[in-house]
Amino acid sequence: MAPSPFSFPAEDEKFAIEGLTFDDVLLLPAASEVLPDAVDTKCRFSKNINLNIPLASAAMDTVTEARLAIAMARHGGIGVIHRNLDIEEQANEVDKVKRSESGMIVEPITLPPHATLAQAEELMGRFKISGVPITDEERKLVGILTNRDLRFETDYGRNISEVMTSDGLVTAREGTTLEEAQVVLGKHRIEKLPIVDEEYRLIGLITVKDIEKKIRYPDSAKDERGRLLVAAAVGVGAGVDDRVAALVERDVDVLVIDTAHGHSRDVIEMVAKVKANYSVEVVAGNVATGDATRALIDAGADGIKVGIGPGSICTTRVVAGVGVPQ
Incomplete structure (x- = not known):
């Protein structure tokens, strides 16, 4: 029988681990023949979503709605539309990004001749x-x-x-x-x-x-139809199925199942449900351990959101005393 993803570690495994954060680590400089213009910053946001710069904006109501998501994608990154909106409002924010520019608008807005x-x-x-x-x-x-x-x-x-x-x-x-x-x-x-x-x-x-935007933003991150990439956050609570359906209908590129503790039954089951019912990339989190990462990958996640908030904005680690240095 496969081990349960919810088994509890021993006490020494929970408390006797050395942890380093960014301020504890420096990289030693070494000789290099690489010039800045030769550096390739392309990366993957998830299994099948490629970015031209390794930057994503947070799914926070003080950070990312359509305006920032458009700016992020134009420069090669991606924005994650926050979920502190009602379903239709969040879906509309995704729609604004997808309609903001396109190589060719495949489904243009039209009106009949008898409209006023x-x-x-x-x-x-x-x-x-x-x-x-x-x-x-x-x-x-x-x-x-x-x-x-x-x-x-x-x-x-x-x-x-x-x-x-x-x-x-x-x-x-x-x-x-x-x-x-x-x-x-x-x-x-x-x-x-x-x-x-x-x-x-x-x-x-x-x-x-x-055409002008394509010339002005040559490194923009776009889908196969030439539209800007955009992600949107969802939770695991009431109404999430309707939210997921509405976002997928608006052609969201990535769903981010965004919770404070990603190594939980509800999150793992939500990942599996979305992957079983929709052809959309799924990123899940937040996690701080290898076991949590493996559990979400096994459930079908295309990307993992790593890290539990340590700072002045996302304070989960400070308030709950749970997480690892980062």
């Missing part, structure tokens, strides 16, 4: 976008509405079909690269290029801003 200008303005303001494609019930592109179309409008009760640009729409076919799209955008002096299939159904959108 007021609805369009509200939508554009909510998602901070300057235009929206207009599609019919079969998702065929029938027009595009931009801030320029609304600039001198006073009657926002009118239908979009009365104001949108529908003649001479500039589009590109499926398979268009960002480089090709940049040429088309520049030639026609437009900011948005709808991507359509053979039946003129809208399948994507490439914008000038996304």
Whole structure:
């Protein structure tokens, strides 16, 4: 029979261990032929999530929401959206990051021609976008509405079909690269290029801003669809199943099962449940021992969050007297 992950260590194993923290250790300098520009800072955040710099922002309500997560990913790291939000609010923060930029927006926000200008303005303001494609019930592109179309409008009760640009729409076919799209955008002096299939159904959108961001942030950490990476924290208490489902639906890249004591039955069972039901990376913690790390890996965790808070912000170790130096 396999040993239980919840067996208790002997007393001497709990108290007779020497511990060193960062202030106790120095590295001796040695000769080197490595120049700073030759250093590769790429690393893994979890089994299948790669970062370009080894930095992640904490899942704390004073630290990480969409704004910081976007900044972290643009520079090659990742932000973990905190869980001190209701489910829909946290899911919306994830959505803001995933929609902030993209090589090609695969599922662009659209409106039907019979929607009102007021609805369009509200939508554009909510998602901070300057235009929206207009599609019919079969998702065929029938027009595009931009801030320029609304600039001198006073009657926002009118239908979009009365104001949108529908003649001479500039589009590109499926398979268009960002480089090709940049040429088309520049030639026609437009900011948005709808991507359509053979039946003129809208399948994507490439914008000038996304191309500019790709040039400005060449080391950004992105998913396979060119969207910024983002993680989100969950616990193990009431409502966590609904929270996980909502975050996965918004395409979160990593779920961080974030607790003060990761070597507990609830955390191990939550890791196993999420991995059994969703195709999403899972990082779990916090832990301070090898046994705890092995237990979470055995449950299916793709990454382990190591360390129990010793400082002025996260004070678990100070208050509870539990942990190891770090």
